[in-house]
Amino acid sequence: MINTLRQIVQQVSRAETVEQSVTDLVNLTRAAMNTDCCSLYLLDELGLLLSASHGLATDAIGQARLQLGEGIVGTVALREELINLADAPTHPAFKRLPEAQEDEYRAFLAVPLVHRANVVGVLVVQQRIARQFSEEEESFLITLASQLAPRVHQRALAGKASEPRRCFSGLSASPGIAIAQSMVLKPKTSLQQAEQLSSQPEQEWPRLQQALASTADELLQLTERLDSDLTDDIRMVFDSYQMLLVDPELLRSFEQQCLQGWCAETAVCRVMQQAINRFATMSDDYLRERGSDLQDLALRILSQLSAPSALASQPQQPLILVATEISATMLLEYGGEQLQGVVSLRGGVNSHAAILARAMGIPAIVAADGVRLEQLDNKLILLDALSGQFWVDPEAAQVEHYQQTKAQRDRFKAVMQQHLGEACVSQDGQAVQLLLNADAGSVAELMAQQGVSGVGLYRTEALFMASDRFPSEQQQRRHYRHMLEQASGKPVVIRTLDVGGDKPLPYMPIREDNPFLGWRGIRLCLDHPELFLGQLRAMISANADLDNLRILIPMVARLDEIHQCQRLLHQALAELVEELDRPLPVPALGIMVEVPAALLQLPKWLSQVDFVSVGSNDLTQYLLAVDRNNDRVGQQYDSYHPAVVQAMAQVAEHCQGHSFSLCGELAGEIKGALMLLALGYRDLSMNGPALGPIHYLVRNLDLSSLGTLKEQLLDARDGQQVRHLLHQHLVQVGLDTLEAF
Ligand code: PEP
Numbered sequence: 001m002i003n004t005l006r007q008i009v010q011q012v013s014r015a016e017t018v019e020q021s022v023t024d025l026v027n028l029t030r031a032a033m034n035t036d037c038c039s040l041y042l043l044d045e046l047g048l049l050l051s052a053s054h055g056l057a058t059d060a061i062g063q064a065r066l067q068l069g070e071g072i073v074g075t076v077a078l079r080e081e082l083i084n085l086a087d088a089p090t091h092p093a094f095k096r097l098p099e100a101q102e103d104e105y106r107a108f109l110a111v112p113l114v115h116r117a118n119v120v121g122v123l124v125v126q127q128r129i130a131r132q133f134s135e136e137e138e139s140f141l142i143t144l145a146s147q148l149a150p151r152v153h154q155r156a157l158a159g160k161a162s163e164p165r166r167c168f169s170g171l172s173a174s175p176g177i178a179i180a181q182s183m184v185l186k187p188k189t190s191l192q193q194a195e196q197l198s199s200q201p202e203q204e205w206p207r208l209q210q211a212l213a214s215t216a217d218e219l220l221q222l223t224e225r226l227d228s229d230l231t232d233d234i235r236m237v238f239d240s241y242q243m244l245l246v247d248p249e250l251l252r253s254f255e256q257q258c259l260q261g262w263c264a265e266t267a268v269c270r271v272m273q274q275a276i277n278r279f280a281t282m283s284d285d286y287l288r289e290r291g292s293d294l295q296d297l298a299l300r301i302l303s304q305l306s307a308p309s310a311l312a313s314q315p316q317q318p319l320i321l322v323a324t325e326i327s328a329t330m331l332l333e334y335g336g337e338q339l340q341g342v343v344s345l346r347g348g349v350n351s352h353a354a355i356l357a358r359a360m361g362i363p364a365i366v367a368a369d370g371v372r373l374e375q376l377d378n379k380l381i382l383l384d385a386l387s388g389q390f391w392v393d394p395e396a397a398q399v400e401h402y403q404q405t406k407a408q409r410d411r412f413k414a415v416m417q418q419h420l421g422e423a424c425v426s427q428d429g430q431a432v433q434l435l436l437n438a439d440a441g442s443v444a445e446l447m448a449q450q451g452v453s454g455v456g457l458y459r460t461e462a463l464f465m466a467s468d469r470f471p472s473e474q475q476q477r478r479h480y481r482h483m484l485e486q487a488s489g490k491p492v493v494i495r496t497l498d499v500g501g502d503k504p505l506p507y508m509p510i511r512e513d514n515p516f517l518g519w520r521g522i523r524l525c526l527d528h529p530e531l532f533l534g535q536l537r538a539m540i541s542a543n544a545d546l547d548n549l550r551i552l553i554p555m556v557a558r559l560d561e562i563h564q565c566q567r568l569l570h571q572a573l574a575e576l577v578e579e580l581d582r583p584l585p586v587p588a589l590g591i592m593v594e595v596p597a598a599l600l601q602l603p604k605w606l607s608q609v610d611f612v613s614v615g616s617n618d619l620t621q622y623l624l625a626v627d628r629n630n631d632r633v634g635q636q637y638d639s640y641h642p643a644v645v646q647a648m649a650q651v652a653e654h655c656q657g658h659s660f661s662l663c664g665e666l667a668g669e670i671k672g673a674l675m676l677l678a679l680g681y682r683d684l685s686m687n688g689p690a691l692g693p694i695h696y697l698v699r700n701l702d703l704s705s706l707g708t709l710k711e712q713l714l715d716a717r718d719g720q721q722v723r724h725l726l727h728q729h730l731v732q733v734g735l736d737t738l739e740a741f
Pocket residue numbers: 457459498594614615616617618619663664665
């Protein structure tokens with residue numbers, strides 16, 4: 001049975017068109033089950049449409065329709081369960097569709113196609129004789145339907161793209177609104193080209209060396225266009241491109257291919273494709289995205305080989321850039337003043353292009369659903385990268401509405417940004433510390449603002465993930481020192497390495513069935529004291545004569561982990577004092593509360609640590625047993641779930657009189673921050689763009705009047721009610737416009 005299932009699924013997935021795919025589905029299913037008829041109904045806005053059939057009248061395909069709840073097929077869709085009838089025409093729900101000519105059929109078995117909790121269609125098999133379908137037949141059809149539902153849904157979506165459609169959606173990779181003419185960038189070359197042997201093999205390697213040198217020059221010119229404020233991780237992308245261009249192993253592989261007689265183009269395609277394939281199979285989103293960097297680099301080398309060209313001149317008109325996959329280098333090449341927005345048909349929110357777009361403040365939508373490049377060429381595009389939607393040739397009234405919203409937003413944003421220079425104090429005079437979550441890079445400008453109290457979370461993983469080996473103690477020291485210096489006297493919380501889980505290191509593969517419950521965070525560091533001590537030493541020595549370092553330990557679940565960290569911290573400190581022959585400041589040591597065990601043990605542990613920081617991202621994941629990166633259960637991952645609210649309230653209660661903060665995504669959301677303030681949090685750490693809006697929120701709230709809201713929140717029955725209560729409060733105090741930021 002498994003083989004038959006697999007064959008059907010594969011053939012349906014491989015079909016070139018939607019029509020072919022649904023026709024294959026009914027033909028193969030009918031043959032596999034040996035029935036007289038098989039039909040597929042797909043659900044659209046108008047109801048269930050007979051979309052393919054082997055056995056019903058061909059004229060009815062694409063014409064016959066049933067509503068939800070109408071006839072037996074409609075009942076299956078409405079009740080979301082299988083119906084198995086020995087003699088369907090005698091059933092009271094049976095509805096005769098004259099155009100389908102199904103009178104001759106009696107036995108009837110129908111199952112719903114369900115994708116992500118939504119019915120997308122119904123699959124039916126019928127037979128002329130009256131008989132009950134067997135249990136095996138039922139389970140075969142159910143299994144087939146469950147495997148086909150996502151594919152059928154995808155194909156139906158893609159099919160609709162051929163109709164003139166004007167509104168599309170994708171993932172918002174950088175928030176904002178843009179309205180401008182589009183420019184589609186088509187790749188000048190491709191990695192999928194026919195392999196060619198050279199007629200002058202001795203010239204190929206020098207030719208490729210020349211192209212590599214021109215690519216390096218071109219990248220250098222692009223990097224010069226980088227704004228000096230852009231973060232280090234963006235710089236690191238371009239540095240890593242440059243490093244690849246002189247990587248001895250890569251160069252050797254290129255040379256070998258050329259010496260075997262292949263053209264330089266073929267050498268590039270072969271070597272780079274192999275490297276890209278290695279990244280493509282990685283389960284980690286971050287690393288998979290690095291495959292796109294390689295592809296970008298390969299295409300740049302190939303275009304230098306085909307026609308060495310200068311960089312594109314900067315556009316003269318405002319534009320929205322559209323491509324199958326926007327790369328970071330494309331953004332720089334076509335960026336500048338005129339670039340208003342970006343639409344990428346592929347790519348993820350972790351791609352370097354997405355990171356760069358956020359850093360440049362350019363609204364961007366990636367992974368756009370059901371749209372083709374041709375539909376977007378040279379069109380007026382309205383991009384709403386707040387909701388993840390965009391319109392092609394939008395109505396004038398809609399453009400006007402968005403222009404007003406955008407102008408309001410821009411004005412409001414500027415005001416909020418200006419206010420950051422003032423202390424963050426609420427209407428009733430309570431001070432709130434707003435801190436920055438920083439992964440790397442320039443934070444000096446934000447740290448100079450009076451309303452920003454320091455860095456509340458500096459994640460050190462990016463530094464470890466961006467290299468091809470463990471960064472040396474000196475390298476780490478330079479990075480930490482840079483961060484501590486930029487904060488100019490304000491505290492900086494540096495977190496020790498939190499890899500494992502969804503963040504594996506390329507040079508330290510960990511294979512586990514359940515990585516989030518596995519070897520991650522402090523568990524891994526304590527099993528490798530030689531690495532952990534190196535990191536602690538780098539932090540302590542970076543802090544010499546600055547004294548604004550606070551060290552944070554992730555994923556703590558046991559008291560002895562705290563004790564081991566204290567011991568290693570003191571060991572590192574003593575070693576350095578001796579080596580440098582000078583006294584060094586002792587940094588504060590804090591723990592993250594993100595494992596439920598830490599929350600429950602907190603009252604016993606508080607006297608042993610200097611501070612506590614709640615990691616609401618992981619705390620939500622572990623409290624609700626919902627993987628934070630799995631979109632199948634994305635709707636269940638809810639930081640406003642009453643259990644999470646209770647947990648955060650408990651931390652605040654236990655920690656009265658102690659230093660405690662929250663550094664998960666929640667602190668940067670308007671509703672989240674309001675909730676935390678109501679629960680008693682006064683230290684909130686968030687991403688840079690959230691600082692302005694949250695600062696504005698605090699300055700316009702009366703914190704002493706949040707008592708009733710707190711009670712209502714703790715009493716709420718579900719996440720939806722929690723959100724509703726928060727929204728209502730924002731409306732009451734006239735701050736609900738902030739929810740759009
Ligand atoms: C958290 O879990 O809330 C947190 C801040 O850490 P990270 O997102 O890096 O796991």
